[in-house]
Amino acid sequence: MTVSAVIAIDGPAAAGKGTLARRLAEYYGFAYLDTGLLYRAVGRRLLDQGGDPGHVEAATEAARSLAPEALENPALRNDETASAASQVAVIPQVREALLQFQQRFAASPPGDAPGAVIDGRDIGTVVCPGTPYKLFVTASIEERAERRLKELRERGIESIHGRVLQEMKDRDARDSQRDIAPLAKSEDALLIDTTEMDPEKVFSVALDHLSTQGLAPPQSRP
Numbered sequence: 398m399t400v401s402a403v404i405a406i407d408g409p410a411a412a413g414k415g416t417l418a419r420r421l422a423e424y425y426g427f428a429y430l431d432t433g434l435l436y437r438a439v440g441r442r443l444l445d446q447g448g449d450p451g452h453v454e455a456a457t458e459a460a461r462s463l464a465p466e467a468l469e470n471p472a473l474r475n476d477e478t479a480s481a482a483s484q485v486a487v488i489p490q491v492r493e494a495l496l497q498f499q500q501r502f503a504a505s506p507p508g509d510a511p512g513a514v515i516d517g518r519d520i521g522t523v524v525c526p527g528t529p530y531k532l533f534v535t536a537s538i539e540e541r542a543e544r545r546l547k548e549l550r551e552r553g554i555e556s557i558h559g560r561v562l563q564e565m566k567d568r569d570a571r572d573s574q575r576d577i578a579p580l581a582k583s584e585d586a587l588l589i590d591t592t593e594m595d596p597e598k599v600f601s602v603a604l605d606h607l608s609t610q611g612l613a614p615p616q617s618r619p
């Protein structure tokens with residue numbers, strides 16, 4: 398059995414992880430998993446039930462019974478869901494249930510893909526600590542708030558810069574300070590600060606690193 402290659406990408410919100418992950422997945426022909434969507438789907442389910450995202454039993458049940466279709470819900474993208482996601486993400490039983498989902502995806506990527514690109518907060522540290530292909534993507538908080546504001550505007554949602562910035566600070570604090578699997582750079586991950594880089598540059602820096610680590614370009618793989 399061939400072992401699937403896993404590219405682990407971690408970092409805070411709106412740093413450019415998703416853009417990079419999708420490009421790498423396309424380039425290598427790997428399956429892509431945005432693990433934030435899993436936490437968002439659990440948070441959304443609790444909001445839809447009129448419940449509190451901090452409710453341990455309800456959140457655990459939602460995580461254990463998560464259906465892949467729940468990841469398609471467009472409401473997962475909004476900020477109310479993002480905030481609920483970062484609340485359910487502090488619950489150990491929720492993380493445990495989602496860990497299994499993520500590790501299954503890494504071990505046997507869908508569509509018989511030869512590998513997986515997985516992005517989140519704890520992929521290089523907890524979900525796939527053994528992979529040699531790790532990236533930590535970050536940017537200044539001002540730049541990330543600016544990008545999020547632009548993205549919201551493009552979706553027709555007017556927001557106030559100060560509010561977006563504050564929400565991002567709150568979420569960073571919750572994600573980095575929680576006891577279990579906090580947002581952290583794995584020691585052996587390459588740090589990419591995208592504050593002053595365009596997506597093309599980020600992609601080429603990532604490719605250089607992955608090839609140095611021994612990940613073969615797609616055409617030379619059997």
Ligand code: DC
Nearest residue numbers: 410432433436482483486517518519
């Ligand atoms: O990447 P995102 O903004 O979609 O993530 C939403 C929330 O989910 C984030 O605030 C923290 C949580 N999360 C996590 O705890 N671990 C992950 N691997 C991915 C996301």
